[in-house]
Amino acid sequence: MIRVLLADDHLILLQGIRAILESDPGLEVVGTAGNGREVLEILKTAPADVLLLDLQMPEMDGLETITHVKKEYPDVKILMLTTNDEGSIITTLFKSGATGYLLKNSSQEVLIQGIKDAYEGKKVLSPHLTAKMIESLSEKPKSLPGLKPRITQRELDVLRLIARELTTQQIADELFVSTNTVATHKRNLFVKMDVTNSVGMIRKAMDWGLLDD
Amino acid sequence: MIRVLLADDHLILLQGIRAILESDPGLEVVGTAGNGREVLEILKTAPADVLLLDLQMPEMDGLETITHVKKEYPDVKILMLTTNDEGSIITTLFKSGATGYLLKNSSQEVLIQGIKDAYEGKKVLSPHLTAKMIESLSEKPKSLPGLKPRITQRELDVLRLIARELTTQQIADELFVSTNTVATHKRNLFVKMDVTNSVGMIRKAMDWGLLDD
DNA sequence: ATTCATCTCACACTATTGTGTGAGAGAGTA
DNA sequence: TACTCTCTCACACAATAGTGTGAGATGAAT
Structure with a gap:
């Protein structure tokens, strides 16, 4: 018996889905919100x-709710339910801990199967949405018009320490070099990455996957 | 006739794939690198x-190559080919412009069909890898141990302008308030988000999807 | 009616960042 | 050998960022 909790601000839809789910003997709706x-x-x-x-x-909203629920009840599987196919938010949802993503106009079968899959720990995402998601990822390159420059190892060291909120002085101590050296590395990074300060640098670094370690 | 270019540093594999592709009359291998x-x-x-x-x-490497190729030949479809199933890199690849992602030990049919799909502009990703990819997204929350605090609208305004590399003065001008006010918003954001400077703030903001607009 | 959150601003400092310029040492390469 | 890249450091200065403290105005909620 899988216990299901429904959350939607449209009463009609809430009741409709409830009816669908209760038609399946393996599912139990424990509440609606x-x-x-x-x-x-x-x-x-x-x-x-x-x-x-x-x-x-x-x-x-949904996104905020995910974070709260996952924090207090990590084992609850969360299936997002939405009408629109706004791809850009999908990745954010998964990052926050969503288990799957279904369209509201999914068929009864898809809905029920999705819940059962999620219960078993599977990731649920309709093929149609998979493509959407990938597109949303590859659309981003709007923010990377410039070519990723060659970053040296030492510059990368500095970059990553900056990302950890260290000051120039702390970075110098960490790398056993003078603050002047660190400042030079930063200066060079700014030019290479075409930014004006550390904030912009860290943004690009994240976009470019320089900090994924 | 789909013109295909192969790139791999293993000669044997290069030849093997070439043989497979040339067995299909719709494909033509124009070169190997x-x-x-x-x-x-x-x-x-x-x-x-x-x-x-x-x-x-x-x-x-592959990632760097993607960027260069996409820059100079935007219409070329790029299919990544790899043995390992390192999920974490997949999203980065798609962001950089990859069209699809196939395992090297894919069957002959999958490989050929993948190329044809890519040629038609479809996104190619094996179902197995889809799950991997989603997992890599949801694994990340290592970086969000803290609960996302409530950020007010005005704070969000400031946050986003900081992300655009504006100085406090410029932000103040943009929002028609004094620099003191902007400084206060920043101060409050630092406390709320538990960071010590703008760099840390922008990192968390990106992780939390606050800048996806 | 009072509390609460938000947004606003001031003033006075200190700390850090970012810029301009110049330069030496070592590794690797054409 | 000459050249290029990387890493190193100095010195001086201007520009920003960040901190501590206090406070008034508004609107929504209890």
């Missing part, structure tokens, strides 16, 4: 295995 | 539709 805050309230007394969550809700 | 630099050389004289690219190569 109209926003994220209610979800957290309900979870206190009614543990659920799978949370069907609308993306757009008042008070506390 | 041992590293990224060679790829760029070959493309100058032998235009290709699809580039089959190994991830690990000497001289100029």
Whole structure:
């Protein structure tokens, strides 16, 4: 028996989905919520295995809700439910801990199967949305018009320490060089990466995957 | 006739794949390269539709090659080819402009079909890798141990302008408030987000998806 | 009606960053 | 050998960032 919690701010849709889910003997709807805050309230007394969550809700939206739920109930599987196919948000949702992503107009079968898959720990994402997601990733290069320059090892060292919020002095201590040297490396990085300060540098570094370690 | 360019630093594999591809009448191998630099050389004289690219190569690796090729030949479809299933790099590859991602031990059919799909502009990713990719996205939350605090609208305004490398003075001008006000917002953001400077703030903001607009 | 959150601003400092310029040492390469 | 790249450091200065403290105005919520 998989315990399911529904969250959506549209009552009609809430009831419709509930009806669909209850038609399956393996599923039990333990509650319904109209926003994220209610979800957290309900979870206190009614543990659920799978949370069907609308993306757009008042008070506390889907994204914020995911973070809270995952923090307090890490084992709950979260399936996002949405009408639109806004690809750009999908990656963010997964990063935050979502287990899957379904369209609201999914068929009854897809919906039920999705919940069961999620319950078993599988990632749920319709093929159509997979393509969307990849596109949203590859669309980004708007922010990388410039070619990634050659960054030397030492510059990379400095870059990563900057990313860790160290000051120039601290970086110098860490690398056993003078602050002047560190300053020079930063200066060179600014020119190479075509930015004006550390903030811009770290942004590009993240976009370029320089900090993924 | 789809023109294919192969790039891999292993000669044996290069020849093996070549043999497979040439068995299909719809494909033509226009060249083979041992590293990224060679790829760029070959493309100058032998235009290709699809580039089959190994991830690990000497001289100029796959990722760097993608960027260069996409810059000079935006229409070339790039299919990554790799043995390992290192999920974390997949997203970076797509961001850089890769069209798809195939395992080297893919069957002959998958390989050929993948090339044809890519040629038609479809995104190619084996279902197995889709799951990998999603996992790599959701694994990240290592970096978000803290709960995302409530950021006010005004703070978000300031945050985003900081991300655009504006100085406090410029932000103040942009928002028609005094620099003191901007400084206060920053101060409050630092405390809320538990960071010590703008660099750390922008990093978290990116992780939290605060800048995806 | 009072509390609370948000946004606003001031003033006075200190700390850090970023810039301009010049230069030497060592490794590797043409 | 001459050249290029990388890493190193100095010195001086201007520009920004960041901190500590206090406070008024507004609007929404209880």
